[in-house]
Amino acid sequence: MNEDMSKYPLRLEGSDKPMVRFMNVTKSYGDLVVLDSLDLDVAEGEMVTVIGPSGSGKTTVLRMLMTLETINGGVIYVDGEPLTHMEKNGVLVPADAKHMRRMRANIGMCFQHFNLFPHMTAIENCMEAPVHVLGLTRKEARERGLELLALVGLEEKVDEHPARLSGGQQQRVAIARALAMRPKVLLFDEVTSALDPEVIGEVTNVIRKLVSEHNLTMLMVTHQMGFAREISDRICLFYRGQIEEQGTPDELFGNPQRERTQQFLRAVTEAM
Amino acid sequence: MFDWRWDFVWEILPRLIWATGNTLIAALLGYGIAMVLGLVFALAQRTPSRILTMVVRELVEFIRSTPLVLQIFFIFYVGPQFGIRLSPWVSGMAAIGLHYAAYLSEVYRGGIEAVPRGQWEAATALNLSTARTYFRVIIPQALPTALAGMGNYLVGIFKDTPMLSVIGVAELMHTANAIGSESYRFLEPFTLVGVIFLAISLPTAWLIRVFERRVRRSLGMN
Amino acid sequence: MSYIEFLTTYGPRLMTGTLITIALTVLAGLLAVAIAFAAALMKLSPSMVVRGIATTYIEIFRGTSLLVQLYWIFFVLPLFGITLEKFTAGYITVGMNLGAYGAELVRGAIKSVPRGQWEAALALNMSPAKRMIRIILPQAIVVMLPPWGNLFIELLKGTALVSLIAVADLMFQAKQINGSTFLSAQSFGTALIIYYIVARFGITPSMRWLERRSLRMLGRG
Numbered sequence A: 001m002n003e004d005m006s007k008y009p010l011r012l013e014g015s016d017k018p019m020v021r022f023m024n025v026t027k028s029y030g031d032l033v034v035l036d037s038l039d040l041d042v043a044e045g046e047m048v049t050v051i052g053p054s055g056s057g058k059t060t061v062l063r064m065l066m067t068l069e070t071i072n073g074g075v076i077y078v079d080g081e082p083l084t085h086m087e088k089n090g091v092l093v094p095a096d097a098k099h100m101r102r103m104r105a106n107i108g109m110c111f112q113h114f115n116l117f118p119h120m121t122a123i124e125n126c127m128e129a130p131v132h133v134l135g136l137t138r139k140e141a142r143e144r145g146l147e148l149l150a151l152v153g154l155e156e157k158v159d160e161h162p163a164r165l166s167g168g169q170q171q172r173v174a175i176a177r178a179l180a181m182r183p184k185v186l187l188f189d190e191v192t193s194a195l196d197p198e199v200i201g202e203v204t205n206v207i208r209k210l211v212s213e214h215n216l217t218m219l220m221v222t223h224q225m226g227f228a229r230e231i232s233d234r235i236c237l238f239y240r241g242q243i244e245e246q247g248t249p250d251e252l253f254g255n256p257q258r259e260r261t262q263q264f265l266r267a268v269t270e271a272m
Numbered sequence B: 001m002f003d004w005r006w007d008f009v010w011e012i013l014p015r016l017i018w019a020t021g022n023t024l025i026a027a028l029l030g031y032g033i034a035m036v037l038g039l040v041f042a043l044a045q046r047t048p049s050r051i052l053t054m055v056v057r058e059l060v061e062f063i064r065s066t067p068l069v070l071q072i073f074f075i076f077y078v079g080p081q082f083g084i085r086l087s088p089w090v091s092g093m094a095a096i097g098l099h100y101a102a103y104l105s106e107v108y109r110g111g112i113e114a115v116p117r118g119q120w121e122a123a124t125a126l127n128l129s130t131a132r133t134y135f136r137v138i139i140p141q142a143l144p145t146a147l148a149g150m151g152n153y154l155v156g157i158f159k160d161t162p163m164l165s166v167i168g169v170a171e172l173m174h175t176a177n178a179i180g181s182e183s184y185r186f187l188e189p190f191t192l193v194g195v196i197f198l199a200i201s202l203p204t205a206w207l208i209r210v211f212e213r214r215v216r217r218s219l220g221m222n
Numbered sequence C: 001m002s003y004i005e006f007l008t009t010y011g012p013r014l015m016t017g018t019l020i021t022i023a024l025t026v027l028a029g030l031l032a033v034a035i036a037f038a039a040a041l042m043k044l045s046p047s048m049v050v051r052g053i054a055t056t057y058i059e060i061f062r063g064t065s066l067l068v069q070l071y072w073i074f075f076v077l078p079l080f081g082i083t084l085e086k087f088t089a090g091y092i093t094v095g096m097n098l099g100a101y102g103a104e105l106v107r108g109a110i111k112s113v114p115r116g117q118w119e120a121a122l123a124l125n126m127s128p129a130k131r132m133i134r135i136i137l138p139q140a141i142v143v144m145l146p147p148w149g150n151l152f153i154e155l156l157k158g159t160a161l162v163s164l165i166a167v168a169d170l171m172f173q174a175k176q177i178n179g180s181t182f183l184s185a186q187s188f189g190t191a192l193i194i195y196y197i198v199a200r201f202g203i204t205p206s207m208r209w210l211e212r213r214s215l216r217m218l219g220r221g
């Protein structure tokens, strides 16, 4: 990566700065280019949903923001500060581990397969990072955890291990666990895809509640078009590592402009 | 010919039991060293440094494919050549600890690699430190997988302690040999050694299996 | 004495020892495989007596040390009128010891073949022996070959103990050379390297080759 970094600002200023900005971001695995010069802004408090065919790079976008993947070009900014890079002598250089750890505090993520820690109970899952990363006392962390488990409707299951919870319950614990870190940005990667149909509603209801009652910035990947349309401020349709089309739910679902968007929407509605 | 003498058995049994104590101490000490050093070997192979990974990998392979008895001789005799004298116990423990560290590092590695990738990712997403991720998230989950192997090697190290007799550590085999050369009777001492080994290793192997099941259950896994 | 001089002087003796070690390994290996299959099949037998014999053998040889077994067979067995020459006693003990571990491998591999294969063979009205030889074992062998590779390396290492009853193998030669020269690093170090070479460039590649061949035979290569 021998990119000229001078075209990227050291930080984003101004009251209208986005919470998240992907600027010219490229990601490839070997010869396979997964994301091609992606530009994407998410405003503070905005709920943006990413849809698109399998393999189009949706998960990769979230994983890069969570620093689970490194990027090959461009810069990602979170709350005005570069995430993938840091300033050194007036230029941007790739972020070191320390910078990434500091920036990661802004972001939380919920995974398709929950990834709960199986040897910890629901409340222990929620307390682990607040105690050992944020430095809360166990009492504070427990209170926070209990409050969040109540928010997701699991006050009865506080002391259960994940193996004794249903998929929907596990995913709700995972959401509480992520919220316990008080992130500014919350990422959802197909959080309902691994669930049985009858429990999907438990999880979408929690997300609905978060959108209406909290001023979180959220980036969500989902295949549930109805839910996306109902809840999002904006929808982005990915195709082969690029944004094919984006707009409000009504624009994108009601009046899609691009041929590929129409094809994709037709294919998913037929499948339903 | 075949004349088993019980009076001789009772005469030598106290000495053999005392030596069994030494054998057990040697096995436990060696195992303690192996557990710690094995973790070092395993973690060294997970650092980002390619060179370190390769060197440790090759070292582990080397230790695993050469005879322990030769390693014991090597460590015991090479020191004095360069002016370092190690006692039989120290060189014996070093050799056996190093040998089993190589095996245990493979057990640990297998256990760690069996932990799903999502667990690492969740730990990153929660911003847990590397140390915290290992000790609180990964190792507890690697443990149930690793326990079976760890138990086998605990019994294994116990059964390999007779090799320490070659440099004069007064464990069971060494004592049986001494009794044999004093009395010219080998039948009873060698047979008793075999019986003592069976009497310890069979129940231990069984206990380890029980323990393994309990740990799995207490960690909430099955 | 430089290391080159050491090698020119003592190399031939170490080579002779290496040949003995290889001979011991091959003989003990063949014996171990034969015993392992026999004991594993015996453990699957419907007769309790047959199963009991196999279990006793396996538990005794896995429950005690190779060195203890070696001394017992070499020093005690003659008291029962069975005197073995030391080389023979050596490879027989090593073979019987590793055969006990191998038996568990073989048994595990046989049990890992899906039930459906047994049932299909039965449905084709094959005799029990045919079922085992034609259907089950070919599939089990693919499963058990990788762990046998590890076992053969254990076996190679086990042969070093035979030097303690004065079989002139590699370990024995290294000890002799050390005793007369006090060049411990050179004599034991060279022996270590030779064992490593035999394991890493002899046993491991041969097993890999066997694994590939057996996969091809099952059409999975």
Ligand SMILES: Nc1ncnc2c1ncn2[C@@H]1O[C@H](COP(=O)(O)OP(=O)(O)O)[C@@H](O)[C@H]1O
Binding pocket: A029, A032, A034, A052, A053, A054, A055, A056, A057, A058, A059, A060, A061
């Ligand atoms: N670790 C990886 N190595 C190689 N290719 C990968 C890796 N991860 C993802 N990909 C590829 O990147 C592309 C985008 O993947 P992803 O972002 O998971 O797609 P989506 O979530 O939209 O289905 C796919 O073609 C996938 O095969």
Ligand SMILES: [Mg+2]
Binding pocket: A058, A059, A060, A190
């Ligand atoms: Mg995906």
